[in-house]
Amino acid sequence: MGPKPVVNPFRESVRVLGVYARGQFLIAVIVTGLYAIGWDIAGVPWWFAMALLCGLLNLIPKIGSLIALALTLWLTWAYDAATWQLIAVLTIWVIVQAVEGFVLTPRILGRPLGLRPLTVFLAVLIGSFAFGPLGFFLAVPALAVALVFWRYFRGRRNRTLGQ
Secondary structure, three states: OOOOOOOOOOHHHHHHHHHHOOOOOOOHHHHHHHHHHHHHHHOOOHHHHHHHHHHHOOOOOOOOHHHHHHHHHHHHHHHHOOOOHHHHHHHHHHHHHHHHHHHHHHHHHHHOOOHHHHHHHHHHHHHHOOOOOHHHHHHHHHHHHHHHHHHHHHHHHHHHOOO
16 A cells, blocks of 8 residues: 555645654754764763754755764864774764664654655755755755655546546
């Protein structure tokens, strides 16, 4: 049994965008908590403020997490951290990114929006090449809305053909 038919694509688009926004916010909150725990364990200076910043930067697909890593490594290094602390920061970042990419995003965004991970990846890639940084932000919600209209018109065509 597939997804339910779309009756009003505009109303469904607003619903899908709401799901996307709530999902992104929830993922950012969870990632912030994971960073807070990790940065505290690793002895990152100003660990709570850095966790908040990293959680906010996580809202910028792909590049935001790299900026967060660079800032955290730089701050930790600037406070004369031991080598193990820098390695711990990198390890914690990899773990948080893996949890976000393989667990949180597919469960919180992928399933409710009906999007597969490869499709999302390709949309972000094409969106970034076509529209630059704006494409990073708009690729997934635009793809979700396009899917709504695709389901609507496909359902209409099937009803018209008597299927």
